[in-house]
Amino acid sequence: MTTASEPLLSVRGLRVVLGGRHILHGVDLDVAPAGVTALLGRNGAGKTTTVRGVLGLVPRTGSVRFAGTETVRLATHDLVRRGIGYAPEDRGVFAGLTVAENLRLAERPGAGTPDYPLVHELFPELKARARQSAGTLSGGQQQMVAIARTLLNGNRLIIADEPTKGLAPRVVTEVALVLERAARAVPVLLVEQNLALVRRLADSCVVLADGRTAHRGPAADLLADTGATRRLLGVGSNSPAHEEADA
Numbered sequence: 612m613t614t615a616s617e618p619l620l621s622v623r624g625l626r627v628v629l630g631g632r633h634i635l636h637g638v639d640l641d642v643a644p645a646g647v648t649a650l651l652g653r654n655g656a657g658k659t660t661t662v663r664g665v666l667g668l669v670p671r672t673g674s675v676r677f678a679g680t681e682t683v684r685l686a687t688h689d690l691v692r693r694g695i696g697y698a699p700e701d702r703g704v705f706a707g708l709t710v711a712e713n714l715r716l717a718e719r720p721g722a723g724t725p726d727y728p729l730v731h732e733l734f735p736e737l738k739a740r741a742r743q744s745a746g747t748l749s750g751g752q753q754q755m756v757a758i759a760r761t762l763l764n765g766n767r768l769i770i771a772d773e774p775t776k777g778l779a780p781r782v783v784t785e786v787a788l789v790l791e792r793a794a795r796a797v798p799v800l801l802v803e804q805n806l807a808l809v810r811r812l813a814d815s816c817v818v819l820a821d822g823r824t825a826h827r828g829p830a831a832d833l834l835a836d837t838g839a840t841r842r843l844l845g846v847g848s849n850s851p852a853h854e855e856a857d858a
């Protein structure tokens with residue numbers, strides 16, 4: 612069992628080797644039991660591999676404690692059963708199916724009654740668009756479906772991998788609202804490159820560089836430090852991308 616002060620997810624010395632290449636050489640990160648924790652880093656830093664390592668989708672070593680239990684030797688299905696919901700980088704929404712069908716496919720046997728009341732309370736738009744084919748939704752609405760799927764099964768942690776990637780600034784603002792609403796219900800580990808969104812949503816952050824943890828701390832402290840954001844992320848904290856979600 613976790614206590615209030617203990618991280619919900621605690622990763623130490625995570626290493627991943629893929630195709631003979633060392634991709635992660637020691638990632639440390641903690642996810643708080645409430646709110647949003649941001650996972651940052653330049654392209655190719657190892658963010659997605661870290662998430663896949665946590666979920667057991669790639670072979671990994673090190674320590675991954677979730678809700679007080681060491682899970683590094685557990686299979687993905689076991690981690691999912693323990694309550695980790697995943698919205699992958701490409702959203703994984705079935706374009707040819709309706710919103711309702713996409714959600715129905717995400718219902719997990721054994722997870723109890725799917726929590727449609729929570730999903731409909733957080734995202735009334737999805738109830739209204741239940742019969743619309745997901746391929747005709749806006750990028751922001753598709754992201755809503757991806758996040759809603761992770762909320763159906765009573766998950767204890769949601770991991771969202773770059774939910775705003777490739778979206779127009781207006782839609783980024785829409786997705787920020789989606790994540791804000793979701794994080795009120797369940798803690799979120801948010802992989803994100805949009806610093807304006809991180810500023811708006813995240814309490815703490817972890818920055819990866821070349822497959823290692825390069826920085827951990829309060830998100831506000833990192834974002835206030837232009838030198839650090841430039842060194843770690845290659846952007847100044849006053850860059851246009853930084854202001855997008857406030858528009």
Ligand SMILES: Nc1ncnc2c1ncn2[C@@H]1O[C@H](COP(=O)(O)OP(=O)(O)OP(=O)(O)O)[C@@H](O)[C@H]1O
Pocket residue numbers: 629630632634652653654655656657658659660661
């Ligand atoms: N299956 C694989 N085989 C070999 N190399 C891989 C594999 N998957 C990822 N990599 C490499 O590992 C490094 C980290 O990739 P990863 O996708 O984790 O980065 P990322 O931080 O998520 O980047 P982005 O911001 O572009 O999504 C990259 O150099 C990538 O090319």
Ligand SMILES: [Mg+2]
Pocket residue numbers: 658659660700772773
């Ligand atoms: Mg990635």
